[in-house]
Amino acid sequence: MTATIEAPSTEPTGRFWLANYPDGMAGDIAPLAHPSIGALVESCCAQYADRPAFTSMGKTLSFRDFEAASKRIAVWLQAKGLEKGDRVAVMMPNILQNPVIIFGILRAGLVVVNVNPLYTPRELEHQLKDAGAKALFVLENFASTVAQVVSRTSVKHVVVTTMGDMLGLKGLIVNLVVRKVKKLVPAWSLPGHIPFKQVMAEGAHGALKPVTVAPGDTAFLQYTGGTTGVSKGATLTHANLLSNMEQIKLWIEPIFHVKQRPDQLVFICALPLYHIFALTVNGLMGIALGGHNMLIANPRDIPAFVKELGKYRVHIFPGLNTLFNALMNNPDFAKLDLSGLLLTLGGGMAVQRPVAERWQKTTGCAIIEGYGLSETSPVATANRFDRAEFTGTIGLPLPSTEIAIRDDDGNTLALGGVGEICIRGPQVMAGYWQRPDETAKVMTPDGFFRSGDIGFMTPDGFTKIVDRKKDMILVSGFNVFPNEVEEVAMSLAGVLECAAIGVPDEHSGEAVKLFVVKKDEGLTEADVKAHCAANLTNYKRPRFIEFRTELPKSNVGKILRKDLRG
Known part of the structure; x- marks a missing residue:
């Protein structure tokens, strides 16, 4: 080194x-210039009120529209009894609702937990539990994933939005195409969920209660593997x-x-x-x-x-x-x-x-x-x-x-x-959420992040x-940790041992390759890939499977990934 x-x-x-x-x-x-992100948003929305701020699928929100919409989210969250510092998860792609919800959460003095909408139930459950999220906003396309795990989490309020909710009349057509033509919405059932449009209607009534948010208060829990395998939240302050x-x-x-x-x-x-x-x-x-x-x-x-x-x-x-x-x-x-x-x-x-x-x-x-x-x-x-x-x-x-x-x-x-x-520097996180042990591993005594x-x-x-330094694999800009892939693969009955590495890929930079020693000779590549698909989001899944009779190990029995990389 x-x-x-x-x-x-x-x-x-x-x-x-x-x-x-x-x-x-x-x-x-x-x-x-501003103590919080919410204060910045309010200031900029007043300054640039008539300018377009966000456009999605042909529909544009001005800064004035954006301020009003995010305020409705904030008012509704406060009315539901959420208090400063409570965590709210957001699980959707880049549609107009996304920035409206994110900045509405922050304006209410709450903490945003960003969730990859393509997460499997296993991955989602871990993140919601770890963050202690009390509310969740999700696009209906991913509601079936939420339905499988929400009862085992601390989430009390689930808001479901549709692709067309903020697109006006065009939204009806968009929803029809998404649901019926492209069939992108798997069946789901979330008793007691609240439709996004209802949230916006209810949030239009009532005032936003002032919340004192200091620069050192938490704004986001940004989940990452850090420099080791278990997904944990980087605590990012305003x-x-x-x-x-x-x-x-x-x-x-x-x-x-x-x-x-x-x-x-x-x-x-x-x-x-x-x-x-x-x-x-x-x-x-x-x-x-x-x-x-x-x-x-x-x-x-x-x-x-x-x-x-x-x-x-x-x-x-x-x-x-x-x-x-x-x-x-x-x-x-x-x-x-x-x-x-x-x-x-x-x-x-x-x-x-x-x-x-x-x-x-x-x-x-x-x-x-x-x-x-x-x-x-x-x-x-x-x-x-x-x-x-x-x-x-x-x-x-x-x-x-x-x-x-x-x-x-x-x-x-x-x-x-x-x-x-x-x-x-001032952009370095406050630490990993409720993980002082992991924080100590990456922060030096003089304040540098390793x-x-x-x-x-x-x-x-x-x-x-x-x-x-670590065995982390980088797929299209996303961290993949071999430990997580291996843990999922090992839960398949026919797998005796396995090891994951990254291999060069012209499209994604790297791809995951999994080496497997069979416990059951009947185990196939398709079996392994199907199991991983059910438990890992797309970019974490092994693209290549290679069966071996044994894996290289150190004298204490540790699998040597570096030897597999050759």
């Missing part, structure tokens, strides 16, 4: 990377998220020294808002800058996505390597006029140089790579937005952020030394990732 690369080996002194910041860029963010938003706002400003600032920035929100990258970059920064977010409910439907892209002059496009690659493999994408693109921001997983080069050639806009984790709200480093180049690094530390490369004993290495990337990623820093202050 402390091997070195060919680079000048000098001791890092202070925040030496500030010398490579854009001219005039502050090294630190200013004190936060200050964490607002700080990261301010850091990105500062970082984006130099773009407008080289490209003209439009009257209103148009963002593409293709990454799900339950993912921290989209939540901060699209949700928070979009609101703070008075931007217009185009919500894409199903970015996997590339032809439909390309049609949406053709309707607007897009300026800011956060995405993943896999998404950029998929778009460029669609023949109609090259026909789009993307001359308005100011920033393509790549995160969540490594951007591959061939993809970056092709994107720049196709769109005229470079992919600027950044880096972060759920635990850092998420952005910790980024390449300069004002330079049209792909560097192959994760860039410089953002303002008010420090990066240290440390060895296993916690010593900071000389420049060029390869070690663990450690992060300190990322689990291995890299080195150049003399210019740019960081390059070379490996991961």
